[in-house]
Amino acid sequence: MKRITAILMLVTIFPCLHAVDEVHVKPYPLPDCVISEEKLGSLGKPIVLIYEGQEIKVCCRDCKKTFERNSAKAMAKFEAAVKAQASSVEK
Secondary structure: OHHHHHHHHHHHHHHHHHHHHHHOOEOOOOOEOOOOOOEOOEOEOOEEEEEOOEEEEEOOHHHHHHHHHOHHHHHHHHHHHHHHHHHHHHO
């Protein structure tokens, strides 16, 4: 009986824990690939990555590989693009 109760508790709790993790992921705010700067969707369905709580979208497998090889450089480019987009919206 204890085993069944424990299993039911895990089944009930696990989806809640998973949902909490998803809440902390910040959505990707740019219309373009962070690597190639191509319009997302122009080469097919974008590839979605999660990097340190930030959703990142790239246009193709080559861009995914580039991102994975040098994530720090790609994230610096991403942050600059987000700032530039915010500046253009404010004007």
